[in-house]
Amino acid sequence: MRRLYSFCICVLAPLAFAVVLWRGIRNRGYWQGLGERFGFGPRTGRTPCIWLHAVSLGEVSAAAPLVRALQARHPDTPVVLTTATPTGRARARALFGGSADVRFLPYDTPGSVRRFLRRIRPRLAIIMETELWPNLFSECARTGVPLVLANARLSAKSVSRYRRFGSLFRGVFSPTTLIAAQTAEDAMRFSAIGAQANLTHVVGNVKFDQDVGPAALEAGRAIRARFWGGRPTWIAGSTHAGEEDQVLTAHAALRSQLPQALLLVVPRHPDRFDSVAELLKGRGFPFSRRSLGQAVPSETPVVLVDTVGELGALYAAADVAFVGGSLVPVGGHNLLEPAALGLPVLTGPFNSNGADILRLLVQQGAAVQVADAQELSVWLARLLEDADQRRRAGEAGRRAVEANRGSVARLLELIEPLLAAAGARP
Numbered sequence: 001m002r003r004l005y006s007f008c009i010c011v012l013a014p015l016a017f018a019v020v021l022w023r024g025i026r027n028r029g030y031w032q033g034l035g036e037r038f039g040f041g042p043r044t045g046r047t048p049c050i051w052l053h054a055v056s057l058g059e060v061s062a063a064a065p066l067v068r069a070l071q072a073r074h075p076d077t078p079v080v081l082t083t084a085t086p087t088g089r090a091r092a093r094a095l096f097g098g099s100a101d102v103r104f105l106p107y108d109t110p111g112s113v114r115r116f117l118r119r120i121r122p123r124l125a126i127i128m129e130t131e132l133w134p135n136l137f138s139e140c141a142r143t144g145v146p147l148v149l150a151n152a153r154l155s156a157k158s159v160s161r162y163r164r165f166g167s168l169f170r171g172v173f174s175p176t177t178l179i180a181a182q183t184a185e186d187a188m189r190f191s192a193i194g195a196q197a198n199l200t201h202v203v204g205n206v207k208f209d210q211d212v213g214p215a216a217l218e219a220g221r222a223i224r225a226r227f228w229g230g231r232p233t234w235i236a237g238s239t240h241a242g243e244e245d246q247v248l249t250a251h252a253a254l255r256s257q258l259p260q261a262l263l264l265v266v267p268r269h270p271d272r273f274d275s276v277a278e279l280l281k282g283r284g285f286p287f288s289r290r291s292l293g294q295a296v297p298s299e300t301p302v303v304l305v306d307t308v309g310e311l312g313a314l315y316a317a318a319d320v321a322f323v324g325g326s327l328v329p330v331g332g333h334n335l336l337e338p339a340a341l342g343l344p345v346l347t348g349p350f351n352s353n354g355a356d357i358l359r360l361l362v363q364q365g366a367a368v369q370v371a372d373a374q375e376l377s378v379w380l381a382r383l384l385e386d387a388d389q390r391r392r393a394g395e396a397g398r399r400a401v402e403a404n405r406g407s408v409a410r411l412l413e414l415i416e417p418l419l420a421a422a423g424a425r426p
Contacts, residue, residue: 001168002135002168006109010109013109016107017038027270027271029089032086036106036116038115039106039115043119044078044101044121047078048122049077049078049079049080050070050079050080050419052067052081052128053127054083054088056083056087056088061210062128062151062206062334063081063128063151063206064095067096069412071100073412074419077123079096079099079100080100081100081102082102082103083102090309094308108136109135110135114139117139117140123145124146124415125148127148127150129151129153132172134172137177146178147174148180148414148415149177150206154181154193158189163192172194177195179195179200179201180201180411181200182356201414205407206407207336209406209407212337216312220316223313227295228296231260231262232319233263234263234264234320234380235320235321236265237266237314238311239265239276240267242327243324247263247265247373248263248280250373250374251263254380257381258385261301261384262296262301264303264305264317265304266305266314266324268325268333286302288300288304289304291306315338315343316341316343319343319390321343321344322347326348328350332347334354335351335361336357340397340401343390344383345367345368346368346383347369348369348370360404361396364396364399366396
């Protein structure tokens with residue numbers, strides 16, 4: 001099964017690379033580090049590194065507290081951070097600057113994986129959430145690199161899918177692969193596809209430990225004061241194709257009640273900025289582009305956020321947050337970031353990526369799940385017209401986040417012995 005998988009990956013890798021080249025026509029970020037996708041790139045030097053992989057922007061942001069903790073504890077150990085997308089790469093570089101070596105993860109072909117590991121020489125490999133790559137995991141086991149799946153989650157649907165591939169994924173976990181699962185249900189699901197029960201632990205969700213302190217709040221207040229002032233403002237963060245149209249429908253209904261209401265729409269992927277601009281024009285919405293850095297006229301109903309890396313500050317600059325990927329079947333994005341900033345949170349019906357977090361926030365009165373654009377507009381009007389309700393929901397979100405912090409510390413308790421053992425090897 002492994003040989004068949006490797007053959008298929010080797011056949012598909014050139015096709016995947018062609019897609020990268022094609023996407024690079026619209027987003028030049030795809031043309032960065034092209035050789036890294038086949039395991040090439042500079043060598044990290046004599047000192048073995050800590051390698052962490054976070055697939056995209058959301059996982060990179062979630063990994064930030066863990067990366068900073070590891071850098072503080074092991075200042076002489078290089079950190080290599082890999083990602084799979086240009087937005088993730090840009091976010092990693094913005095967060096860590098030159099303190100981490102940021103690269104693309106190579107395709108899972110045997111040759112690419114071997115080249116990559118020879119160049120970075122990891123002392124420890126940490127994979128965020130659910131990225132199961134058979135050849136990569138096998139090569140880590142063969143070369144004695146301890147492997148940790150951190151903040152690991154696995155849906156029941158994914159378990160069924162992995163089981164269909166039989167021995168390929170039953171053998172993906174070596175006897176030393178450590179699973180740091182978000183929930184007890186996730187832990188059981190990993191055990192069901194072959195993870196060692198004695199190496200599977202429940203540590204919680206590291207997203208609760210994301211740093212959204214006073215600096216983000218101050219940045220948000222400064223942005224608001226400078227660019228649009230006291231207008232009732234809501235933000236639609238990390239939106240996807242098909243979702244902006246519904247968001248605009250909700251905004252149109254909202255403005256019939258609150259004519260001064262302002263929408264900040266933040267597409268998830270930068271290569272969609274222009275298409276969302278065309279949608280706004282087609283729907284007849286005058287809009288400002290955030291990238292121009294100009295004050296928003298009082299009659300302008302929408303700001304198109306065509307910049308990267310500002311989402312946290314812009315959440316802090318709004319009164320209510322809608323988190324995208326949830327009115328279309330994407331699975332939803334990070335609800336905790338706006339909740340930690342004290343905003344009431346709205347989300348759509350598709351939240352498979354964070355069902356436990358949504359359940360917690362709804363139970364605490366910090367979030368509302370809406371069915372469609374019409375219900376979204378109703379809740380927006382209710383929250384924007386009622387400052388006390390906004391305050392209560394925001395405080396409930398802050399309390400929920402604070403009460404669930406600590407997963408990074410629990411994760412470090414599992415990682416440190418592995419690092420010590422790896423450092424003791426000849």
